[in-house]
Amino acid sequence: MHQRRASGLLLLALWLDGCSSARSLPTQPALPAAPAARLAAVRAEEDEIRSLRARFSSVTQLRGAQRSADGVLLVAKPDRFRLRLMLPFGLTVFDYLNVGEQSWMALPLADADQRRQTGEFAPFSRDDLGQAFLRGSFAFPGDCAAAASGPDEVSVDCRAAGELRRTLRIGADGVREETSYADGTPRMRIRYADRREVSGVWLPFQITLEYPRRQQSIAITVQHYDVNPTLSDDLFQPAAESEPQSAAERRPAADR
Numbered sequence: 001m002h003q004r005r006a007s008g009l010l011l012l013a014l015w016l017d018g019c020s021s022a023r024s025l026p027t028q029p030a031l032p033a034a035p036a037a038r039l040a041a042v043r044a045e046e047d048e049i050r051s052l053r054a055r056f057s058s059v060t061q062l063r064g065a066q067r068s069a070d071g072v073l074l075v076a077k078p079d080r081f082r083l084r085l086m087l088p089f090g091l092t093v094f095d096y097l098n099v100g101e102q103s104w105m106a107l108p109l110a111d112a113d114q115r116r117q118t119g120e121f122a123p124f125s126r127d128d129l130g131q132a133f134l135r136g137s138f139a140f141p142g143d144c145a146a147a148a149s150g151p152d153e154v155s156v157d158c159r160a161a162g163e164l165r166r167t168l169r170i171g172a173d174g175v176r177e178e179t180s181y182a183d184g185t186p187r188m189r190i191r192y193a194d195r196r197e198v199s200g201v202w203l204p205f206q207i208t209l210e211y212p213r214r215q216q217s218i219a220i221t222v223q224h225y226d227v228n229p230t231l232s233d234d235l236f237q238p239a240a241e242s243e244p245q246s247a248a249e250r251r252p253a254a255d256r
Contacts, residue, residue, distance in 0.1 A: 026197040030172040035146035035154045038170055045174075045201055046135045051076045053226040058085070062216045069093065071220075075133045080236050083129060095239055098126050104238040128209065131166075131180060132190055139178070141165045174202060186212050199227035 031038045052075040060067045069085040079101075085094040095106040103126050130138030142160030149155035149169070153176075156168040164184065169177040173195055180188045188211055192204035207220040238244075 028173055028195060028197065028202050031170070031174065033152075033172075035148050038154045039144065039146040039156055042170055042175060043140065046139075048201055049077070049135075049227055051228050051231050052133065053229050053231070054222050055224045056220050056222045058221075059219045060216070061219075062214070073129075073133065074231055074235055076231050076236065077134060078136060079134065081129055081133060082236060096129075097236060097238055098129070099236055102244065104244050106239045108239070127180075128188060131178065131188075132207065132209070139166070139168075146170075174204075198225045201227060203227075 031041050052073070054073040054075075056071050056073065058069050058071055060069075068088070070088065071086065072082075072084045074080075074082040080099050082098075083094070083096045084092055086092050092106075092108055095104075095108070097104045127138065132139075140156075141158050142165055144156050144158040144166075146154050146156045152172045154170045156166075156170065157164060158166040158168075164181050166181065167179045168175055175192055177192070178190045179186050188209060191208040191210075193206040193208075195202045195204050203222075203225055205222045207222070209218045209220070211217070
């Protein structure tokens, strides 16, 4: 009898502990159901993020080859960001800096052949990173219209000068997928998953960028975010070996 009672008390304690743990986990509030209100809520939450620091790992797939790198991203809205990619033992292989309309790129360890390979490994452009992280007019160019497209999903079309520039799929939990277009053809697609609460906002910890024309994809796993940190101006100074990029070079590689 005492053994059965002890077992019952143990199960009850485990059940209560499980309930307590579940209660302690934050629950993401659902976005409004009305299409225009959902789009407005997404943009309002994004506007709360004025600066960002993220550490991540990435895996690039291209023509059957796979390359991995660790990375650090710094964002200071509206127009500054820096992306560094490093080998597992800490050496920087790619450093991309954007300040306003100026961009610089450094490949500290590269010879001519390695520069080509690193371009495959990190095909990011100012527009790509602007769409993914600076947001604002990068992510929502021109005029954007929202419409219901499923039981819990809203689709958004953004057009400039009558041309389709971006489409977005927004679920009750946030933006799930975005597609950028060039000449009416999908150029880059971004998918977001695994949202978690960080400093009062919900951010994706899994991000996938796909380049259909290049048959290339980059899977990004975020390890850590800092939301609205103070980022000093020194963090946005070009490295000594950085090369300024022209406007043509700043265009996405898939468009050149």
